[in-house]
Amino acid sequence: MVLMARTGLALITASLQEKLVYRFDLIMGLLRALIQIFVFHQLWAVLFTGVDDYAGFTLEQTQTYVVISMSIMPLLDRSFLPQVNERIRSGNIVFDLARPVYYGNLLLYQGLGQFAATLLTTSLPLLVFSFVFFSIAMPDSVFTWITFLASFCMAYYTAFLMDLIASLWGFWIASVWGLFYAKWNLLQILGGMYIPLWFFPSPFKEIVLLLPFRGVAFTPLSILVGGVAPEELPMALGLQIFWIIMLLWFSKFMYARVVKKLAVQGG
Template structure:
């Protein structure tokens, strides 16, 4: 545990050095948030309510999505593990006295913590200043929203780790990212709230792991009854379930990959 805490702190400290990039990211996310919000406001001006969402709900989800872009890295970049597998530098990683999965999880959580504090919060604050957002009125909902964001970060890491670890078999994961890069943001509800999709498609997409990164956290914040089980707790349970399943799958693939490395090493 001490090692993982040290790796977490290392990740946090490492990414805290990129302050200019953080400021640029806040500006970029805020501008794209304004553009997306204006498009949705025009849509809701013509139709005030769509599948339980009004204009304030939609704009709130826009800024949830923009705030979570950096912590989730849903649009990239890939974990450095991908390149280390391709070049063979992963061999050094395997000599460490901790699991490969645990090491990268701790490091990525450090990165995500920095992004959450110094990119997500300012970006969401800009949205709250420029638009009328549907914000919770009680501390419990805020606490549950933070828990949802944390689970979303773990789900996001697990997916990115899976995209990377297949490099032990494919050797180059750029093709995986070329496919999943466009799919992830759409299926997550980042580009467009899933509630605006036809109801059957939205119901299916909401149950997939990508929705646990944006759509579910947004609906937890909004307190929507469209969440699985019809409650905030149902949404959190779905997120926790996907986090556990994906991490278990990541651990299993890592074990199989280790055997492959030993065989290749002769």
């Protein structure tokens, strides 16, 4: 356990140092996120002119949602796809698979290291900035915060599992850019990162609400802005758990196929 904590800390420090080497890039990255926040903050302000609420959701809720969504987006839409594909193409992947640690967990630890580094260098500064300059309303109930954090942890894991599955496809597809963009775009639009799902027209909305993508951003964020009534909470969290189990099963299934495929090829 101590060893794991120490390894984890080392990974986080490494990711953090990597980020701080390119300070200029880091600052430009923040600027970029702020532009995006500003664009969508302004979009909803214009759309809500002369309108009190849409389907029960106010401008303040919507703006809080998008501002926080875009601040935490760098934590959730990171992808291992190019990195894994590079290792598959170079053949170095066999060394990763031969390690005593399950490959998925190896990526997860790396991902958590990057998560901590991104949180400290990108998301927290963005959130602080947004608090100061944008009108956003945070919940004051402790219960809401706890459910948000629980849902957010599951959101991260859902995003990770989807990325793992997409990365494993790289064993069958030589050029993964299509997969990379498709995954990224579906996550952003169907996950509700740019537009909260409550604005989606029916029956499209009802379908999207059943898909796993909502668990990546929409579920935690709508809990945070008070868009989920207490009686809907078990359903929202339950769906996240359901999809995590399904994705976890599917990733293990694919991993087994990968190992078998490699064995057949004999390296």
